[in-house]
Amino acid sequence: MSKKIKTMKWDSVPLEGFPASLMDKFQGFVGLEECTDYGLDKNVKRSKKKKQVNLQASTVQNESKSKVAKKRKNKDNKNKPETVVVPSKKIKLSNGFFVESCDKVTPSSTNITDKDGKVKQKKESVKGNQTNDNIRKKVEDKSDKVLTSTADKKQRIGNKAKKRKLGEDITEVSSLTPEDMLSWAEFKLPQEIIKALMELGFKNPTKIQQLSLPAAVHGRRDILGAAETGSGKTLAFGLPILTGIMKLKEKAALKGLDVYDIPYKKSSVKKKSKIEDQKSKKIKRKGKGRGNKEKDVKESSEDGYSSGDDDVKDEPAKVRNESEEINNEDFIEEFEVPVRKREESVDEGNDSDEENYTHLSDMLDSDDLKSSDEDEIDENDKNESKLDQEDNDADGVDEVNPNEQGIGCVKVIDDVELPANVMYKTGKPLYALILTPTRELAIQISRHLIAAAKYTGIKVATIVGGMAAVKQERVLRSGPEIVVATPGRLWELLNQGQPHLQQLSTVKFLAIDETDRMLERGHFEELEPLLERINSDESHRSARQNFVFSATLTLVHDLPTHMKGKKVTKRGKIINRKINKMTPQQKINKLISMIGMTDPKVVDITAENLGTAETLTESRITCSFEHKDSYLYYILKRHPGRTIVFCNSIGSVKRLAQLLALLKCQPLPLHASMPQRQRLKNLERFRDDPLGVLVATDVAARGLDIPDVDHVIHYQVPKTAENYVHRSGRTARASKEGLTILMIEPSEAYSYAKICRTLNKTSELPTFPVPLHGLAPVKELVAAARALDALLLRQRRAAQALGWRERVARDMDMIVDDDDVPAAKIDPSLDKALKMKRKQLDSMISRPLFPQGFSFKYPTLNDHVALVTPDDNALQVMKKAIETGELKKDKRKSKNDALLKLEKKFKKL
Numbered sequence: 034m035s036k037k038i039k040t041m042k043w044d045s046v047p048l049e050g051f052p053a054s055l056m057d058k059f060q061g062f063v064g065l066e067e068c069t070d071y072g073l074d075k076n077v078k079r080s081k082k083k084k085q086v087n088l089q090a091s092t093v094q095n096e097s098k099s100k101v102a103k104k105r106k107n108k109d110n111k112n113k114p115e116t117v118v119v120p121s122k123k124i125k126l127s128n129g130f131f132v133e134s135c136d137k138v139t140p141s142s143t144n145i146t147d148k149d150g151k152v153k154q155k156k157e158s159v160k161g162n163q164t165n166d167n168i169r170k171k172v173e174d175k176s177d178k179v180l181t182s183t184a185d186k187k188q189r190i191g192n193k194a195k196k197r198k199l200g201e202d203i204t205e206v207s208s209l210t211p212e213d214m215l216s217w218a219e220f221k222l223p224q225e226i227i228k229a230l231m232e233l234g235f236k237n238p239t240k241i242q243q244l245s246l247p248a249a250v251h252g253r254r255d256i257l258g259a260a261e262t263g264s265g266k267t268l269a270f271g272l273p274i275l276t277g278i279m280k281l282k283e284k285a286a287l288k289g290l291d292v293y294d295i296p297y298k299k300s301s302v303k304k305k306s307k308i309e310d311q312k313s314k315k316i317k318r319k320g321k322g323r324g325n326k327e328k329d330v331k332e333s334s335e336d337g338y339s340s341g342d343d344d345v346k347d348e349p350a351k352v353r354n355e356s357e358e359i360n361n362e363d364f365i366e367e368f369e370v371p372v373r374k375r376e377e378s379v380d381e382g383n384d385s386d387e388e389n390y391t392h393l394s395d396m397l398d399s400d401d402l403k404s405s406d407e408d409e410i411d412e413n414d415k416n417e418s419k420l421d422q423e424d425n426d427a428d429g430v431d432e433v434n435p436n437e438q439g440i441g442c443v444k445v446i447d448d449v450e451l452p453a454n455v456m457y458k459t460g461k462p463l464y465a466l467i468l469t470p471t472r473e474l475a476i477q478i479s480r481h482l483i484a485a486a487k488y489t490g491i492k493v494a495t496i497v498g499g500m501a502a503v504k505q506e507r508v509l510r511s512g513p514e515i516v517v518a519t520p521g522r523l524w525e526l527l528n529q530g531q532p533h534l535q536q537l538s539t540v541k542f543l544a545i546d547e548t549d550r551m552l553e554r555g556h557f558e559e560l561e562p563l564l565e566r567i568n569s570d571e572s573h574r575s576a577r578q579n580f581v582f583s584a585t586l587t588l589v590h591d592l593p594t595h596m597k598g599k600k601v602t603k604r605g606k607i608i609n610r611k612i613n614k615m616t617p618q619q620k621i622n623k624l625i626s627m628i629g630m631t632d633p634k635v636v637d638i639t640a641e642n643l644g645t646a647e648t649l650t651e652s653r654i655t656c657s658f659e660h661k662d663s664y665l666y667y668i669l670k671r672h673p674g675r676t677i678v679f680c681n682s683i684g685s686v687k688r689l690a691q692l693l694a695l696l697k698c699q700p701l702p703l704h705a706s707m708p709q710r711q712r713l714k715n716l717e718r719f720r721d722d723p724l725g726v727l728v729a730t731d732v733a734a735r736g737l738d739i740p741d742v743d744h745v746i747h748y749q750v751p752k753t754a755e756n757y758v759h760r761s762g763r764t765a766r767a768s769k770e771g772l773t774i775l776m777i778e779p780s781e782a783y784s785y786a787k788i789c790r791t792l793n794k795t796s797e798l799p800t801f802p803v804p805l806h807g808l809a810p811v812k813e814l815v816a817a818a819r820a821l822d823a824l825l826l827r828q829r830r831a832a833q834a835l836g837w838r839e840r841v842a843r844d845m846d847m848i849v850d851d852d853d854v855p856a857a858k859i860d861p862s863l864d865k866a867l868k869m870k871r872k873q874l875d876s877m878i879s880r881p882l883f884p885q886g887f888s889f890k891y892p893t894l895n896d897h898v899a900l901v902t903p904d905d906n907a908l909q910v911m912k913k914a915i916e917t918g919e920l921k922k923d924k925r926k927s928k929n930d931a932l933l934k935l936e937k938k939f940k941k942l
């Protein structure tokens with residue numbers, strides 16, 4: 034040990050985020066940090082000073098350099114072709130921003146002159162161009178009706194080069210003006226948010242946004258929202274959260290209060306009861322006037338904003354009209370809170386702080402995504418802890434290089450038990466927590482929020498498994514106002530004592546997306562303790578605003594057969610164990626109590642279609658198990674388009690992806706046992722390819738917002754009606770049209786009938802038209818691919834067996850000499866057969882599948898040079914079939930009576 038260290042004394046240091054009075058509650062800390070005698074901090078400061086001195090010196094140099102550079106730049110500019118920009122409209126926003134709408138913005142004159150928006154606006158114009166390119170490409174693909182293999186390839190490659198991130202919008206930079214945004218005015222959202230919405234091109238709120246924003250923003254009510262898939266639920270909770278955070282910050286800054294102490298929610302509710310008390314007293318006093326007064330109140334609440342009768346949309350207005358005793362201050366302002374000076378560090382909002390934002394591709398581009406076997410199932414991010422621990426070990430030296438200081442810094446935390454009911458204040462409050470069931474959804478929601486919060490300075494962090502925890506911790510250290518997370522990783526970091534997350538019990542906003550899925554028993558074991566932790570402080574729980582959203586919030590699926598009806602025991606005793614399934618109201622009540630909501634407003638607009646989008650066209654294909662692959666291949670080839678094929682298991686996804694790859698369909702698999710890096714890559718590739726085929730499990734069923742998915746194919750009947758709704762909801766989003774095809778084999782008839790019953794379908798789904806004569810050559814081709822697949826499987830198994838022999842020998846410390854080394858080829862006949870089959874398949878794929886004169890508009894299923902006509906559009910084909918009544922005949926003729934019988938049977942039950 035060096036002399037310096039020997040002479041040092043142990044000293045106590047304040048822990049980040051903990052008041053000194055609580056320090057003695059902790060036991061088990063072994064602090065070696067003091068060994069550094071704060072040398073690290075000092076040195077950091079010193080190095081900062083050094084940097085400043087260097088900066089000053091360099092500015093003198095830079096000034097002279099910049100003169101030269103300017104000259105060069107001018108010279109360069111002279112050489113460049115001049116771009117003339119003619120702004121068609123220039124409007125000044127109330128917040129002082131200028132908005133121009135130009136036909137061509139390359140580069141805008143505003144971009145050059147406007148200091149504030151210089152970089153951002155340039156970026157936007159680039160994004161806009163890329164977007165246009167993308168859309169143009171798609172339009173060209175479809176309207177030109179010609180797809181050459183080279184063009185197709187180029188397109189795929191071109192799209193790859195763009196590297197947009199998951200959840201990033203591809204809509205064109207909108208040409209909306211502030212005047213177009215009037216329909217948002219009634220919600221009184223901050224100008225910064227309106228500006229972002231304008232740029233996103235969101236001219237009007239969607240129905241769910243319209244119905245939930247008044248109660249959420251003005252009434253500060255908890256919201257239980259159920260609306261069809263793709264209807265904008267994310268912003269229905271995102272906008273109130275962003276607005277609420279801005280108001281809280283504003284209030285804290287104005288009055289010098291501690292944000293932690295400002296209650297947010299329930300003012301309206303408490304006040305409502307107070308007002309109602311006063312109202313009733315007044316009304317009693319007024320005697321005769323009572324009837325009129327009541328009528329007035331009722332009328333003001335009948336605003337069409339709620340499906341229930343507990344609407345508070347007009348509360349502020351009502352209050353003002355109603356009584357003079359109740360003054361007309363803003364709802365937040367009404368609270369008398371203990372005045373406490375804020376800590377200096379509270380005001381941390383900084384737009385330009387890029388590091389505070391989590392960027393998916395930042396994570397992807399760096400090599401800290403983990404390898405395949407580290408990453409298993411979303412819902413159970415458990416296995417990651419060990420590997421991430423290694424990352425954490427390195428984390429201590431992340432910001433300061435120990436070698437530079439000469440003395441390292443060691444943190445030893447010995448199984449610390451943090452008291453659950455302690456309030457943690459880090460000076461950078463965590464305002465909102467958003468929980469989602471899948472990692473991809475968390476990333477997507479973050480992106481949507483970041484886009485809406487573009488001008489607010491609010492930072493959003495994404496905390497998900499499958500990515501290095503060290504980066505996520507770093508982002509958390511910067512104190513983001515919003516954390517979007519999956520339960521597993523959040524729970525892990527929370528238990529590791531991550532300071533920012535210790536504020537979970539004081540969050541002002543909690544949103545649980547896809548709530549019904551999240552709270553399903555046995556799915557997220559971390560969720561229950563998480564909620565316990567979040568609800569551990571009663572005063573904060575009751576002041577917290579909660580948002581619970583899903584397309585199937587009020588949908589209750591049938592119980593599995595084993596849970597209903599009579600059961601005969603081994604001894605022959607008959608037990609009637611009929612369990613009644615929950616009613617929608619019971620389901621909602623359960624959610625309310627589990628989350629700790631109070632007085633929520635229920636906005637359920639799923640009544641008619643039970644969660645599926647109005648613009649969705651549903652259909653089915655009934656076939657034998659044997660022919661499912663052929664039907665699927667037929668649809669993919671006959672009706673090309675961006676398609677998601679859903680399977681019920683990881684095994685099915687793997688098998689199908691392998692088969693489709695052999696058939697040259699370029700499938701992109703997605704399932705929970707893939708490495709996270711690959712999952713995201715495949716999703717991004719799928720999004721960028723207008724002819725992409727994603728083969729996925731239900732991990733992709735909920736929430737994913739990939740624009741312009743043309744078809745959703747349920748390769749297997751989903752296990753529940755909820756899954757059917759969510760899978761189907763990946764198409765027909767944001768008022769666009771889409772088609773879903775449910776593939777049913779006889780053994781799935783029961784599940785199909787159950788889904789129909791749960792979704793109140795009075796008749797069977799219409800059959801998707803597939804001409805049988807068109808299917809014959811497809812069957813032949815698929816059979817050849819399957820044969821090849823079987824041979825490949827044999828080969829893989831044999832190779833695995835050989836590897837196994839070698840491994841066992843090594844494990845037993847056996848000397849493996851040359852004679853023992855297995856022959857490179859296990860079975861020469863297998864190899865030969867493989868070669869032959871491959872050749873055969875390739876030649877079949879290259880041949881026209883249909884004889885000349887075949888009724889299809891193009892001659893082959895497999896030739897990319899084939900013409901694609903609008904008649905090939907599956908949605909149009911289906912719609913036409915419905916219109917012409919082809920289906921009625923089909924229904925009578927078909928052998929699906931078994932399904933109808935089953936359905937009838939269900940009705941009798």
Ligand SMILES: Nc1ncnc2c1ncn2[C@@H]1O[C@H](COP(=O)(O)OP(=O)(O)OP(=O)(O)O)[C@@H](O)[C@H]1O
Pocket residue numbers: 202234235236237238239242260261262263264265266267268583584735736737738762766767
């Ligand atoms: N006001 C709006 N105007 C136009 N588009 C909007 C608006 N609000 C949201 N969107 C867009 O609608 C699409 C669907 O939104 P979102 O993902 O929030 O749907 P959702 O209801 O949560 O769907 P799901 O139930 O599948 O999770 C997104 O691309 C989003 O950008």
